[in-house]
Amino acid sequence: MNPVAAGPVADVVSAVLMLSGALSCLLGAIGLVRLPDLPARLQAATKPQTLGLSLILLGTALRVEVATAVTLVLVVLFQVITAPVISQLVGRAAYRSGGFPDGTLVVDELAEHLPTDAVVGDEPAAERDGRD
Amino acid sequence: MSERASAPSAVRRPRWAARVRPRVLEIVWLTFVWVLLWGTFSPLSIVGGVVVAVAVIGAFRFPPAEAHLPVRPLRLLLLVGYLVYDMVVSGAEVSWQVLRYGPAARGAVFEVPLLSSSDRVVTVVANALSLSPGAMTLQIDHAHGLWFVYALGPRDGAGVERSRRRTMDMQRRVLAALGTPEELATAERLLAERGC
Known part of the structure; x- marks a missing residue:
């Protein structure tokens, strides 16, 4: 029942990992409040969260038994594999239902490429066509 | 089968x-x-x-995997290392956007040529980019070989070009690990044309 690592060095490494993880989660939360539109908030909500959770779990993994640590690493792995898929699906759905406001994009090269019948939502098609 | x-x-x-x-x-x-x-x-x-x-x-009968996916273990390891590095660096950049610009932050949706026709490589390319803070895959147009990406941060045309180059660079790294030599050569040529 020995932890993965012990001693003062392990304590410091573990603490640094967990604190930077918490900082990353905090910055993600601030981004969620401060950023102007859905796609930007989606970045703040998914990516720093993944990094933060990974760091916290790695910091924890140093302090627990090997068998438990391996499971925590597995949690990190699945988080890293699944989080991008979620952000992709939400982003795509938001784009197609008019969740990307006009004012916050510098360019939108996808608008010209989407067939008009692919755009759904309450926004009239004509209005969408006029978007740049 | x-x-x-x-x-x-x-x-x-x-x-x-x-x-x-x-x-x-x-x-x-x-x-x-x-x-x-x-x-x-x-x-x-x-x-x-x-x-x-x-x-x-x-x-669960998945479609049979494509026969030949060239896997270069060392490049794959480098790719994983780069993804970790990118998560930290891009994470800091997103945090900067949040703290410096906040409600005035801007983003862009731009297209990038998609160089691989393999479903698995395209999946890895799209996921690798979406893992990076501040960027995500919006749409993949297989028929025309186009990849539409949202990026947080660009404020003008130059910023968009910078994001486009970074996206191409991410694709080049994935192709270096999993792509065919021809796809990798095309990626390197396109990157050289854009001057970096």
Whole structure:
């Protein structure tokens, strides 16, 4: 029942990992409040969260038994594999239902490429066509 | 599977071997995850993992994997290292956007040529980018080989070009690990044309 690592060095490494993880989660939360539109908030909500959770779990993994640590690493792995898929699906759905406001994009090269019948939502098609 | 079995080289092997061979990597991976879930490297968990892996692959019929995916282990390792580095660096950049600009932050949706026709490579490319803070895949147009990306941060045309180059660079790194030599050469040529 020995932890993965012990001693003062392990304590410091573990603490640094967990604190930077918490900082990353905090910055993600601030981004969620401060950023102007859905796609930007989606970045703040998914990516720093993944990094933060990974760091916290790695910091924890140093302090627990090997068998438990391996499971925590597995949690990190699945988080890293699944989080991008979620952000992709939400982003795509938001784009197609008019969740990307006009004012916050510098360019939108996808608008010209989407067939008009692919755009759904309450926004009239004509209005969408006029978007740049 | 049927055309695989009728191919001249596969005739000598028994049928089940021809069916299992393309799945070996998937079985190894599922067994690995199973053993990690149990947390013990005992014979029982390994054998159990193989049984579960075969059952899962038998129950869910995925399309057969493409025959030749060139995998370069060293480049793959470098890619994983780069993804970790990118998560930290891009994470800091997103944080800067949040703290410096906040409600005035801007983003862009732009297109990038998609160089691979392999479903698996495209999946890895799209996921690798979406893992990076501040960027995500919005749409993939297989027919025209186009990849539409949202990026947080660009405030003008130059910023968009910078994001486009970074996206191309991410694609080049994935192709270096998993792509064919021709795809990698195209990626490097396109990057050189854009001057970086």
